[in-house]
Amino acid sequence: MSEAAATDHATTTGMSHNKLAMWVFLGSECLLFGALISTYLVYRGRFATGPAPGDIFDIPFTSVSSFVLLMSSLTMVLALSAIKRGDLRNNRIWLLTTALLGSLFIGGQVYEFTTFFREGLGYTTSPFSSAFFTLTGFHGVHVSIGILMLMSMFISSLRGSLRKEHSETVEIIGLYWHFVDIVWIFIFSVIYLVPSPTS
Amino acid sequence: MTATTTVEDVVGQPLGVYTRPRGGNGWRDWITTVDHKKIGILYGVAALFFFVVGGIEALLIRLQLATPNGTVLGADMYNQVFTMHGVTMIFLAAMPLSAAFANYLIPLQIGARDVALPRLNALSFWVFLAGGIVLNLSWVLGGAPDGGWFGYAPNTGIVFSPSPGMDFYALGLQMTGIASLVSSINLTVTILNMRAPGMTLFRMPVFTWMILVTQLLLVFAMPVIAVALFLLAFSRLFGARFFDPSVGGDALLWQHLFWIFGHPEVYILILPSFGIISEVIPTFSRKPIFGYPFMVFSGIAIGFMGWGVWAHHMFVSGIGPISVAAFSLSTMFIAVPTGVKILNWMATMWGGRIKFSAPMLFAVGVVSMFTIGGLSGVTHAISPADTQQTDTYYIVAHFHYVIFGGIIFGLFAGLYFWWPKVFGHQLSDLIGKVNFWVMLVGFNLTFGPMHVLGLQGMARRIDSYSPGFGFEFWNMVSTIGSFLIALSIAIFVVNVIRSAMKAKGQPPCGPDPWDARSLEWLTPNPTPVHDFDEIPVVESLDEFWHRKYGTDENGRVVRVASAEEVCQDGSAVGVHLPSPSFWPIVFAAGLPFIALGLIFNLWLTVPGGLLVVMAIYAWVFEPVDDPDAAHGDVSEVADTTEEAPVV
Amino acid sequence: MSTDTVPTDVAVDDSNVDDHDHPSDSKYFQIALILGVLTALEVATYYVDIGPALIPTLMVMMVAKFFIVAAWFMHLRFDNSLFTKFFVGGLILAVAVYVIALSAFEFWSKG
Numbered sequence: 025m026s027e028a029a030a031t032d033h034a035t036t037t038g039m040s041h042n043k044l045a046m047w048v049f050l051g052s053e054c055l056l057f058g059a060l061i062s063t064y065l066v067y068r069g070r071f072a073t074g075p076a077p078g079d080i081f082d083i084p085f086t087s088v089s090s091f092v093l094l095m096s097s098l099t100m101v102l103a104l105s106a107i108k109r110g111d112l113r114n115n116r117i118w119l120l121t122t123a124l125l126g127s128l129f130i131g132g133q134v135y136e137f138t139t140f141f142r143e144g145l146g147y148t149t150s151p152f153s154s155a156f157f158t159l160t161g162f163h164g165v166h167v168s169i170g171i172l173m174l175m176s177m178f179i180s181s182l183r184g185s186l187r188k189e190h191s192e193t194v195e196i197i198g199l200y201w202h203f204v205d206i207v208w209i210f211i212f213s214v215i216y217l218v219p220s221p222t223s
Numbered sequence: 224m225t226a227t228t229t230v231e232d233v234v235g236q237p238l239g240v241y242t243r244p245r246g247g248n249g250w251r252d253w254i255t256t257v258d259h260k261k262i263g264i265l266y267g268v269a270a271l272f273f274f275v276v277g278g279i280e281a282l283l284i285r286l287q288l289a290t291p292n293g294t295v296l297g298a299d300m301y302n303q304v305f306t307m308h309g310v311t312m313i314f315l316a317a318m319p320l321s322a323a324f325a326n327y328l329i330p331l332q333i334g335a336r337d338v339a340l341p342r343l344n345a346l347s348f349w350v351f352l353a354g355g356i357v358l359n360l361s362w363v364l365g366g367a368p369d370g371g372w373f374g375y376a377p378n379t380g381i382v383f384s385p386s387p388g389m390d391f392y393a394l395g396l397q398m399t400g401i402a403s404l405v406s407s408i409n410l411t412v413t414i415l416n417m418r419a420p421g422m423t424l425f426r427m428p429v430f431t432w433m434i435l436v437t438q439l440l441l442v443f444a445m446p447v448i449a450v451a452l453f454l455l456a457f458s459r460l461f462g463a464r465f466f467d468p469s470v471g472g473d474a475l476l477w478q479h480l481f482w483i484f485g486h487p488e489v490y491i492l493i494l495p496s497f498g499i500i501s502e503v504i505p506t507f508s509r510k511p512i513f514g515y516p517f518m519v520f521s522g523i524a525i526g527f528m529g530w531g532v533w534a535h536h537m538f539v540s541g542i543g544p545i546s547v548a549a550f551s552l553s554t555m556f557i558a559v560p561t562g563v564k565i566l567n568w569m570a571t572m573w574g575g576r577i578k579f580s581a582p583m584l585f586a587v588g589v590v591s592m593f594t595i596g597g598l599s600g601v602t603h604a605i606s607p608a609d610t611q612q613t614d615t616y617y618i619v620a621h622f623h624y625v626i627f628g629g630i631i632f633g634l635f636a637g638l639y640f641w642w643p644k645v646f647g648h649q650l651s652d653l654i655g656k657v658n659f660w661v662m663l664v665g666f667n668l669t670f671g672p673m674h675v676l677g678l679q680g681m682a683r684r685i686d687s688y689s690p691g692f693g694f695e696f697w698n699m700v701s702t703i704g705s706f707l708i709a710l711s712i713a714i715f716v717v718n719v720i721r722s723a724m725k726a727k728g729q730p731p732c733g734p735d736p737w738d739a740r741s742l743e744w745l746t747p748n749p750t751p752v753h754d755f756d757e758i759p760v761v762e763s764l765d766e767f768w769h770r771k772y773g774t775d776e777n778g779r780v781v782r783v784a785s786a787e788e789v790c791q792d793g794s795a796v797g798v799h800l801p802s803p804s805f806w807p808i809v810f811a812a813g814l815p816f817i818a819l820g821l822i823f824n825l826w827l828t829v830p831g832g833l834l835v836v837m838a839i840y841a842w843v844f845e846p847v848d849d850p851d852a853a854h855g856d857v858s859e860v861a862d863t864t865e866e867a868p869v870v
Numbered sequence: 871m872s873t874d875t876v877p878t879d880v881a882v883d884d885s886n887v888d889d890h891d892h893p894s895d896s897k898y899f900q901i902a903l904i905l906g907v908l909t910a911l912e913v914a915t916y917y918v919d920i921g922p923a924l925i926p927t928l929m930v931m932m933v934a935k936f937f938i939v940a941a942w943f944m945h946l947r948f949d950n951s952l953f954t955k956f957f958v959g960g961l962i963l964a965v966a967v968y969v970i971a972l973s974a975f976e977f978w979s980k981g
Contacts, residue, residue: 035416039950041339044416047953048408048442051960056446058964059480063454063465066975070471072464087913094909094935098902101943105895147463151472154463158454176843195945202944206936213932217912218925415952443963479971530967534974546974 074149078222089132096125257341263327277311301686309372321495331743334419347406349811354398361391376466407441421761433498496633508575581655585636592628617677648726662711668704735786751793810838
């Protein structure tokens with residue numbers, strides 16, 4: 025490959041700085057989400073007079089949006105595969121699809137939040153509600169930042185400045201995207217599917 | 224070899240309006256620099272400034288407590304001053320001063336021309352500075368934080384701390400935390416990825432190793448405090464119920480999150496100092512460090528074990544007997560690797576031809592004073608004893624022996640040791656020795672008596688005490704001691720100014736003023752902008768020393784080359800270096816608006832957010848390098864510039 | 871050129887070049903199918919009562935999905951082992967620290 029790959033070899037380990045930095049960052053993010061999830065777990069039974077998690081979670085709905093996010097990981101990896109082949113058209117298509125699936129997930133989250141709010145679960149209702157909205161909100165913000173990055177790459181690609189030699193950019197942003205997906209795999213099982221306290 | 228094409232590669236034509244600033248020597252150069260040496264100096268200047276600010280706060284505390292029923296500060300102001308003293312000294316003085324050494328020295332010690340991600344390095348500094356400014360703005364914008372540096376909930380909630388002080392605490396520390404996280408990722412990648420040929424991990428100087436362990440601790444500890452601070456900020460700003468006991472909020476949650484971060488933080492503070500004196504002691508003992516692998520592995524062990532001891536800060540918080548017993552045990556164990564280090568430093572000095580220059584005095588100061596602090600620390604590990612000591616001045620004495628005795632002495636050893644490396648002239652050794660002795664005496668007078676006061680039962684964090692408890696004498700001694708410390712800092716400042724004036728017009732000091740051992744001394748003093756004329760090929764630990772010394776036929780160590788012969792002369796021209804950038808400081812400038820906006824008026828977050836977003840996009844789209852900058856590489860290995868424009 | 875003397879003390883795969891045998895797109899579809907089936911099985915536990923086996927089953931499936939995404943989609947299987955070390959290091963540290971913290975809250979006995 026071209027220059028980007030050539031400079032990689034100048035590093036001690038042969039890995040690119042940016043990719044290594046992203047992995048170190050993802051290792052760090054494990055501790056961030058771990059703290060948020062632990063906070064939620066400590067507080068999931070402390071719903072004061074408000075709704076309890078077991079009363080309001082809509083498992084079928086969340087299952088669908090979880091599936092949507094999971095599939096966005098597939099489209100992300102297809103985008104990377106395309107740009108590595110030099111197939112810029114498919115790269116654009118899959119980048120856009122990934123961003124759209126991500127937006128669909130965020131749309132689902134907005135819908136979920138508003139539904140919960142109408143059912144009496146505000147941000148300030150109880151330690152449970154604060155912890156729930158903070159955890160899922162942080163995840164939502166991560167997804168949204170991912171969507172922004174995907175759209176920026178999509179526009180760059182349309183402008184012709186995202187080409188085969190920039191596949192590492194797609195790969196690194198892909199790593200972030202998959203990580204966000206992984207976090208949701210965890211949240212979906214531990215927060216939604218494990219039976220929650222009811223009032 | 225890449226520059227002319229890369230510009231086209233990265234920038235689509237209409238977006239190519241961004242140009243990168245040129246180098247130079249004025250203020251513009253300092254605010255756009257991505258040079259690890261300049262950023263190191265910036266860190267150092269900012270840290271020493273905040274060190275003086277925190278020191279003035281300390282003097283105010285000591286004035287208030289000098290006599291019973293002190294009236295210098297009211298109770299409320301006293302809370303603010305002791306909180307800001309802790310926060311300033313830890314987050315704005317000790318950590319960034321360590322970062323100054325790390326930034327300046329790590330690329331030099333591993334044989335690189337810059338850090339892996341130079342623009343992110345600049346970003347770290349400016350975000351840290353913005354965080355420090357936000358924290359200190361609280362003094363004039365409604366009151367400083369008043370809940371202690373540990374910020375225990377629910378005392379920090381809006382009910383018990385209605386001034387905006389704790390908002391500044393939550394948001395200001397969040398910013399310095401982001402800075403530390405970014406910088407730690409950067410330095411981790413640098414150390415792993417940018418070592419010179421032959422510089423294997425086990426040929427790295429102990430300082431580089433300790434910085435690597437520190438950065439890994441930062442990588443994993445910073446997100447924990449980030450979450451804790453978010454929970455606090457959301458509770459105060461948006462009414463979240465995390466710490467509201469009336470609906471089941473748990474004060475212990477804060478304590479756990481804070482100390483899961485807080486104990487690794489202790490090692491984040493101390494390990495760079497350990498690294499510094501592990502360079503200083505062998506140099507001035509004229510012996511290699513004793514047990515290099517043990518030094519490295521004990522550092523790694525401290526880093527690991529530092530994650531398993533946090534609840535020893537919470538022995539009286541009601542965490543239950545099993546937790547107390549478990550954390551009591553793990554805390555005793557962590558004394559072992561620390562003891563290994565103390566032993567190795569002493570064994571390094573043993574039998575050496577010791578030269579007691581100023582850096583060595585400060586290093587020996589660390590070994591002795593930190594040992595006292597470590598021993599009193601072991602007394603807290605025994606939880607029944609700790610139950611008596613908690614929240615008394617005994618604890619204050621302990622952690623100041625560790626933090627001042629272990630860290631500040633170590634950082635001063637580093638300042639005296641590497642001053643010629645950075646500025647090309649030495650500080651006066653005589654004044655340095657006076658500086659050391661005044662500081663040592665002042666330090667022991669200030670904090671030694673606190674052991675006694677604590678065991679007598681004087682509580683921490685109280686703003687005054689009544690006469691008749693037997694506290695008067697030792698408090699007065701302590702206050703006198705604190706002014707001696709202030710005097711020693713003044714002596715340091717005089718030394719800096721006087722040495723700089725004497726050096727004016729003189730040629731720089733020789734390349735190797737201390738007969739040093741590690742790679743950074745291979746470059747001339749002061750370090751030229753491109754660091755190495757030619758990237759060295761490393762063959763051993765203490766590479767620089769081995770280039771100067773060999774053995775004769777009888778196996779005796781003899782000098783084989785003078786420093787002038789070994790050192791590079793800094794004459795290389797046209798070395799391709801990363802171009803400066805405007806965007807790190809623009810990004811950092813947006814953050815205070817966001818913080819103040821969250822506290823006072825949400826509209827302020829709009830310009831702040833716009834600045835940040837603009838900086839990010841400009842960052843991504845600006846050309847990788849100034850196409851007109853020098854890029855006629857004199858050596859083939861000059862490829863240490865930034866690569867892809869991502870992230 | 872510096873590449874001649876690259877130290878190899880950090881475990882370096884021979885395959886650090888980017889162009890080695892990455893899975894084909896059809897392989898990615900197969901993996902997505904497995905992930906989809908696992909998700910369906912997870913959701914099925916909401917409708918079918920499997921008693922005390924519920925939580926262990928959920929955890930096993932979650933961990934499986936987690937590692938499939940990390941190994942295949944994030945390429946950890948094929949990439950330099952140092953990436954895995956950082957990620958798994960963070961993961962293990964997070965799990966260990968927070969499990970201990972939750973134990974201190976008596977989470978496992980009281981929920």
